Amino acid sequence: DGGITQSPKYLFRKEGQNVTLSCEQNLNHDAMYWYRQDPGQGLRLIYYSQIVNDFQKGDIAEGYSVSREKKESFPLTVTSAQKNPTAFYLCASSPPAGEQYFGPGTRLTVT
Amino acid sequence: GIQVEQSPPDLILQEGANSTLRCNFSDSVNNLQWFHQNPWGQLINLFYIPSGTKQNGRLSATTVATERYSLLYISSSQTTDSGVYFCAVGAGGFKTIFGAGTRLFVKA
Numbered sequence: 001d002g003g004i005t006q007s008p009k010y011l012f013r014k015e016g017q018n019v020t021l022s023c024e025q026n027l028n029h030d031a032m033y034w035y036r037q038d039p040g041q042g043l044r045l046i047y048y049s050q051i052v053n054d055f056q057k058g059d060i061a062e063g064y065s066v067s068r069e070k071k072e073s074f075p076l077t078v079t080s081a082q083k084n085p086t087a088f089y090l091c092a093s094s095p096p097a098g099e100q101y102f103g104p105g106t107r108l109t110v111t
Numbered sequence: 112g113i114q115v116e117q118s119p120p121d122l123i124l125q126e127g128a129n130s131t132l133r134c135n136f137s138d139s140v141n142n143l144q145w146f147h148q149n150p151w152g153q154l155i156n157l158f159y160i161p162s163g164t165k166q167n168g169r170l171s172a173t174t175v176a177t178e179r180y181s182l183l184y185i186s187s188s189q190t191t192d193s194g195v196y197f198c199a200v201g202a203g204g205f206k207t208i209f210g211a212g213t214r215l216f217v218k219a
Contacts, residue, residue, distance in 0.1 A: 037152075041211065042211045043197070045206060050205055097141065099159040102153070102156075104152070
C-alpha cells in the first residue's frame with residue numbers, strides 16, 4: 001500500500017533528552033513536511049524539504065532539527081532546546097507544490 | 112504572511128442537517144486543501160481545490176480565488192462527520208498555512 005508511516009504512535013521522554021520521530025513515505029513524493037499541533041489548535045510548520053539533502057525552516061523551527069538523506073525518509077529530532085515539546089507531530093508529503101498527504105502522527109509527551 | 116480564517120469555530124448539528132463551512136484567506140493562493148481530522152488525529156484529504164467546484168458524495172467544495180474564500184458543504188450530516196475541518200492554503204513554494212479549524216459535532 002502506498003502511504004506515509006510515522007513511528008512510534010506514542011512517545012514518552014524525560015525532560016532534557018533528545019528524541020527522534022520517524023517519517024517514511026513510499027509515494028515517490030519529492031517534498032516532505034513536519035507540523036506540530038497543540039490541543040485545540042491548527043497545524044504549524046516546523047520544517048520542510050523540497051528534495052534530498054535540502055530542507056528549510058518553517059515558522060517554529062527553534063529546538064528542532066531534521067535530515068533528508070533519502071527521498072523516502074524525513075526524520076525529526078526534538079532537542080532539549082525545545083522549551084515545550086509535548087505535542088502531536090504530523091508528517092506529510094506532496095509532489096512539488098501539490099496536494100499534501102499526512103501520516104497518522106506521533107504524540108510526544110515530555111515530563 | 113497570508114492569514115487564513117475559518118468560520119464558524121464550532122458547530123453542532125442534528126444528524127441529517129446540512130452545513131456550510133467557510134475559509135477566508137488574505138492574499139492570492141495557488142493551492143487550497145480541505146481536510147477532516149478524525150478523533151484519532153488522522154488528517155483525511157477531502158478536496159484539493161485552488162479554484163472551482165468539486166463534489167464527492169455528500170461533500171462538495173467551492174473556491175472563489177478572486178474573492179479569496181472557499182466553502183465546504185456537508186449535506187445530510189452523519190455522526191461520523193464529527194471532527195475538525197481544516198482549510199490549508201499555499202501561496203508559492205512549499206509553505207502551507209493552516210486555518211484554526213471548525214470543530215463539528217453531529218448528534219444522533
